[in-house]
Amino acid sequence: MTSTTSAARPAALTPETVTDDDVAVVAFCQSPSVRHSYSTTNGTEMLVPIFQQLYKDLGITRRDIGFWCSGSSDYMSGRAFSFISSVDAIGAVPPIDESHVEMDGAWAMYEAYVKLKTGETDTAVAYGFGKSSAGDLRRTLALQTDPYVVAPLWPDSLALAGMQARLGLDAGLWDETAMAEVAARSRRDAVGNPAAQFSGFRGPDGTVTDDVTAEQLLTQPMLADPLRRHDIAPVTDGAAAIVLASGRRAFELCDNPAWITGFDHIIDSAELGGRDLTTAPSAARAGERATGGDIAGITVAELHAPFTHQELILRSALGLDGSADAIAINPSGGPLTGNPMFAAGLQRIGNAARTVIDGGAERALGHATSGPLLQQNLVCVLDGRR
Amino acid sequence: MPTPDLEPLSAPIELQFDYTRSVGPVIGRFLGALARRRIVGVRGSDGRVHVPPVEYDPDTADPLDEFVEVGRSGQVVTWSWVADPVDGNPLTEPFAFALIRLDGADTAMLHAVKVDGPAQMSTGMRVRAVWAETTTASIGDIVHFTPEGGADGGHGEEAAADPEPLAGEALTAFLDQDPLQILVTPFEMTVQHSASVEESSYLRAIAEGRVVGQRCPETGKVYVPPRGASPTHGVPTSEEVEVSDTGTVTTFCIVNVPFIGQKIKPPYVGAYILLDGADIPLLHLVLGCDPAEVRMGMRVRAVWKPREEWIPSTGNIEHFEPSGEPDAPYESYAEHL
DSSP: OOOOOOOSOOOOOOTTTOOTTOEEEEEEEEOOOBSSOSSOTTOHHHHHHHHHHHHHHHTOOGGGOOEEEEEOOHHHHTSTTGGGGGGGGTOOSSOOOEEEESSOHHHHHHHHHHHHHHTSOSEEEEEEEEEGGGSOHHHHGGGGSOTTTTGGGOOOHHHHHHHHHHHHHHHTSOOHHHHHHHHHHHHHHGGGOTTOSOOSEEOTTSOEESOOOHHHHHTSOEEETTEEGGGBOOOBEEEEEEEEEEHHHHHHHOSSOEEEEEEEEEEOOSOGGGSOTTOOHHHHHHHHHHHTTOOTTEEEEEOOOSBHHHHHHHHHHTTOTTOTTTSEEOTTOOGGGOOBTTTHHHHHHHHHHHHHHTTSOSEEEEEEEESGGGOEEEEEEEEOOO | OOOOSSOOOEEEEEEEEEEEEEOHHHHHHHHHHHHTTOEEEEEOTTSOEESSOOSBOTTTOOBOOOEEEEOSEEEEEEEEEESSOOTTOSOSSOEEEEEEEETTOSSOEEEEEOOSSGGGOOTTOEEEEEEOSSOOSSGGGEEEEEETTOOOOOBSSTTSOOOOOOOHHHHHHHHHHSOOOEEEEEEEEEEEEEOOHHHHHHHHHHTTTOEEEEEOTTTOOEESSOOSSOTTTOOOOOEEEEEOSEEEEEEEEEEOOOOTTOOSOSSEEEEEEEETTOSSOEEEEEOSSOGGGOOTTOEEEEEEOOGGGOOSSGGGEEEEEEOOOOOOOGGGTGGGO
């Protein structure tokens, strides 16, 4: 599946120059990332406080929202149409215009974005939720592989990622230190994120320090050789929601909307043994199209890499290598410190947008992935007022 | 979300069913050949041999149908150690998953390699397929791979050289002989299902023979069972309200169709019952009268199981039966249809 979006950087938008074709993120909220939530698998209990917070932040009610789209999966809850109950968190009386994708909430956001582009409404909410703790996540994720000759072997997500990591290790594309550095940086950055599941370093005696180094992490044993615990995103329960608005409505809701100036998602072949797993061509192409090949001005990139080596693959695919000084990668701590299934990708875009809305970044990039081993990738570029 | 005073109730849901899929001509030939202990791939538009085969070229999307038999041995392209196998893995003891490029193939196939530990694994090592004693035309017909030259005790002639590979008309004839049509893949998973805090208070109360709901703070409506959020307003409900175990049939259905697992002999009645004090009806059975007598507005009361059988379940109410009161006027339940 591919999509097309104008990639050129527009001139600065003002309430006078904005058109209904301009769509922005105006607010973002997420639940705390936790190892085990008391929420039902419907996500309702995680979503209600988020929605209430967004209404409060924007001074609106649920009736101001013209379209709702959610991302979640029945494989997390073990029953069909489980997302229906999440609509309780909205309050669907009178009836609402609502949709759902069996994907990360980032793709729900894409649908909401398209909905705003049609002009049918000027305000939408995209949300995602996952109670990963309810099942055996690494086993459940095997079900997203080819159902004929791969899934019947139940290749768990750690095994698949480990094979991908080793390909790069063997080829000299990265080493275990580079992988550990990704984890150490994420854990240091997560100290500043109250929603993160954990941060810093937990020593053998149980004491946690904010600072953590790759050397410390590399003293830990292998969990799924060649992966150590720190290479793997935690099992997380959580949810997230983003409010989108178009045209003048965006300025009414937000002083400094994060305008979506590029948005694309592309998928690679499902044939695991047939593609070069040390690269992510679909991420490269989605990034190329979303940025127009110009990453100038981007100072924050939130990347949905559930494994350390996958961040290295993505940085290379998106042209962010060698620019670590200029571009902060996952300043939120990223998925390695909180990875709620079906919400973590939307959280990347939300965190990127928040840095623009808050004025910390003029231009930010959010990325989401879906499927095994970075098979499908989505890139969203967000611009502030310049 | 705040930690509740009482931990919500939860219980495992164990799902089990068979995925039944038609596999098409390409995968069907591959699996049909596996059942006869031969491995075939398909040649892609660029000449690469894909094993397992793909129906369409990943680059050009051209349909592919030129089959090639490949070896039963090959090279480990990459691997990962599975210290803690999951249900359904080819091996129950720790093993390696590997991408294996079979001799004559250009792509790599995922499978298990049986060795004692990760020290015996290395990229580039040679491995050979070990066949199942009884094949079923599935990827599991190769039970796992084993290091070449090892002394694995699999079935068949793996110690002997590979048979002469088939090609051309002979291969076509072989593949056309017995392709698989339908693949049945058993599936099972366990999910820990949690009731919400509000549902848990309902379930704990019904274990004591009481029916409780909660009131929506916006509308004042009482939901039984209560929910994590008022479905009309999306706000949490918190005020607990005990309701009666008598009520009114708002609508009903006479079940005439038999189905697997049916516990009552048809015909019988499933009905929405608006308990007195509640604003949303509860789905339950109405027994104790001729199904033809059940009607909208009929007054019913709960028939409870013996107290010693009570558990946190709506099933503590075995069914509802007519209470003998006069029918409720339509206006009293019209809003709840």
